[in-house]
Amino acid sequence: MSTVVLRQLTKTYPTGVTAVDHVDLTVADGEVMVLLGPTGCGKSTVLRLIAGLDPATSGHIEFGGAGVDDVPARDREVAMVFQDYGLYPHLTVAENIAFPLLNHHVEEAERDQRVREVADLLDLSDVLDKRPGRLSGGQRQRVAMARAIVRHPRVFLLDEPLSNLDAAVRESVRNHLADLIHRLDVATIYVTHDQTEAMCLGDRVAVMRQGRIEQIGTPEEIYSDPQCLFVAAFVGSPRMNLLQAAVHIEPGRRAVVDLGAQTLSLPWSNARARALATHHGARVTVGFRPDALVPTGDADGADLHGVVRLVEHRGHDALVHLETGSVPTPHLISQLELPDAHGELAHILGEEPPVAHPLRRRLARIVPQPRRADEPGRYALQPTYSPEAEPAREALGDVTARVPAASAPRVGETVSLRLDVDHLYLFDRAGDRIALPATSVALREAV
Numbered sequence: 001m002s003t004v005v006l007r008q009l010t011k012t013y014p015t016g017v018t019a020v021d022h023v024d025l026t027v028a029d030g031e032v033m034v035l036l037g038p039t040g041c042g043k044s045t046v047l048r049l050i051a052g053l054d055p056a057t058s059g060h061i062e063f064g065g066a067g068v069d070d071v072p073a074r075d076r077e078v079a080m081v082f083q084d085y086g087l088y089p090h091l092t093v094a095e096n097i098a099f100p101l102l103n104h105h106v107e108e109a110e111r112d113q114r115v116r117e118v119a120d121l122l123d124l125s126d127v128l129d130k131r132p133g134r135l136s137g138g139q140r141q142r143v144a145m146a147r148a149i150v151r152h153p154r155v156f157l158l159d160e161p162l163s164n165l166d167a168a169v170r171e172s173v174r175n176h177l178a179d180l181i182h183r184l185d186v187a188t189i190y191v192t193h194d195q196t197e198a199m200c201l202g203d204r205v206a207v208m209r210q211g212r213i214e215q216i217g218t219p220e221e222i223y224s225d226p227q228c229l230f231v232a233a234f235v236g237s238p239r240m241n242l243l244q245a246a247v248h249i250e251p252g253r254r255a256v257v258d259l260g261a262q263t264l265s266l267p268w269s270n271a272r273a274r275a276l277a278t279h280h281g282a283r284v285t286v287g288f289r290p291d292a293l294v295p296t297g298d299a300d301g302a303d304l305h306g307v308v309r310l311v312e313h314r315g316h317d318a319l320v321h322l323e324t325g326s327v328p329t330p331h332l333i334s335q336l337e338l339p340d341a342h343g344e345l346a347h348i349l350g351e352e353p354p355v356a357h358p359l360r361r362r363l364a365r366i367v368p369q370p371r372r373a374d375e376p377g378r379y380a381l382q383p384t385y386s387p388e389a390e391p392a393r394e395a396l397g398d399v400t401a402r403v404p405a406a407s408a409p410r411v412g413e414t415v416s417l418r419l420d421v422d423h424l425y426l427f428d429r430a431g432d433r434i435a436l437p438a439t440s441v442a443l444r445e446a447v
């Protein structure tokens, strides 16, 4: 049993790709840490470095306070479960589970006892004589787990262990797995790109992007307190509404978050409005989750109006997709996998949208000035315009609200919504969250 510490861990492959970039991470003994991120962000490489399957380019790894940089993989006492399980098809389940013990010359009597113990723990006692080909996906996954833990590892690593399972059995296997890894009580690092898995399994979640850790926190923290646009966009299903906006301050009166066709107005009495004073004229991305919108019959007191484009009934609730005339921050840009792929705004405004196109007017209004070439920022948040993509996106609306199924509106209806200002997030052009004080004052009060 050991705490795992990564210090400034970096891996650059001979191809020049830096898959892991100065990662610092501590996983306590008995803790389950989930590495969550899109494909290619370096999650599996972190596991391979911890397991000793690849050497790090720089940085250090410690188990239980002692460096393991020079300890070969087979002596690190690490167990790893891969996506494809890697079971031997010609061996029985019992032989598969016993394999690592055979390799380490454990006596037959002890071997049999340990195999029986883990088989019991993982509910595999009835299939010990079968070959993997005759098992269900969930059973195979459990055999891979049994084989990994039979040696009582100090550190347990799992690389997308549920990704080969059918959606139908995934949930029950996931819950079983959550129970098991918490009972094992060793430092566990679990890799996935599936946020539901991350939220269910992790004591803490480290969200990765392009080889770096963007944020580490409990599932609750990364959902309700995202520190950057990337985490806000990546975590949460349905995803957070993210709209391009500009901040205008009318000192002593109010702060206006201009969405293009509509505005959100925060009265000066609201501490959040005053906190925005230094952002006058700035272009921001405004974020709010679909639950933060509440339909209201009071059109004048509403914060946002939208035309319903699509209603997705989901049983007890419904997702309502609305057209509000706003310009969403495109998913790919908030995921920021293509940081500099889009040109300067001046260029987009000047050349791409046809002169009379309504989007052009909206963009011009919400973006006070083009981004300077020397402006620092990781993300290059440019509104994008694609004449082909635009109609399809607009057809589905630009904002999603979650409402009780019984009060779902009809397609084509115009609805009025209030927005819970406590759940409004603003991100600057670098993609970093703008800190705003908590407040429970509704947007329109006291204007």
Ligand SMILES: Nc1ncnc2c1ncn2[C@@H]1O[C@H](COP(=O)(O)OP(=O)(O)OP(=O)(O)O)[C@@H](O)[C@H]1O
Residues within 6 Å of the ligand: 013, 014, 015, 017, 018, 019, 037, 038, 039, 040, 041, 042, 043, 044, 045, 046, 193
């Ligand atoms: N052996 C290798 N040689 C060169 N580049 C590699 C190698 N292994 C991985 N990479 C690159 O390193 C980056 C990170 O890969 P890695 O497999 O760690 O990501 P990941 O987040 O686990 O993705 P996935 O979920 O698709 O497995 C990617 O750009 C990948 O192409």
